Amino acid sequence: MKNILILNGHPDKKSINFALAEAYYKGAVEAGATVSLIHIGDLIFNPNLAFGYQQRMELEPDLLASLEKIKAADHLVWVHPVWWGGMPALMKGFIDRLFLPGIAFRYRENSVWWDKLFSEKTARIITTLDQPAWYYRLFFGRPSVNQLKKSILQFCGISPVKITYVGIIKKSTQKQRIKWVNEIHKLGSSLR
Known part of the structure; x- marks a missing residue:
């Protein structure tokens, strides 16, 4: 079975993102992952x-533990809100600190190419x-998805990267939120 790591980028435990991450988790566990x-x-x-990239910072214990989980995972599930067209700052900082040369990719000497270490x-x-x-796609060009999918995950060799959009959040009812949570639970139980 798959080894799945879910990464929730929303800092608020009362957010729909937190509920979606938990729902995916429960579904994947029920499926045996x-x-x-x-x-x-x-x-x-x-x-x-x-x-x-000029000097490596020492990784804090929480980052070291997270890195081991990332390395062990077959499938990464990133859950995050779109804020100002992008991901939350803390999530971006998490990626900046962990997806480093020699960990997630390796530059080739005297070349514009690189090795993808998470392939x-x-x-x-x-x-x-x-x-x-x-x-979001048509008028803004889906910048958060492009950044995470193309500029980070695929750059490091992670492929395929599938996308699930959930929203409109701000005008949603409790009934709609429950429906979304159930859909993500099913997605988790399908191990995709």
């Missing part, structure tokens, strides 16, 4: 890559929106 769940907002670490993994992005998904 080995599943871990990281709520990035619960981790203690400096999200600032203070020296860029045995697949991923799904579950993202919540306060606008229709078609509007």
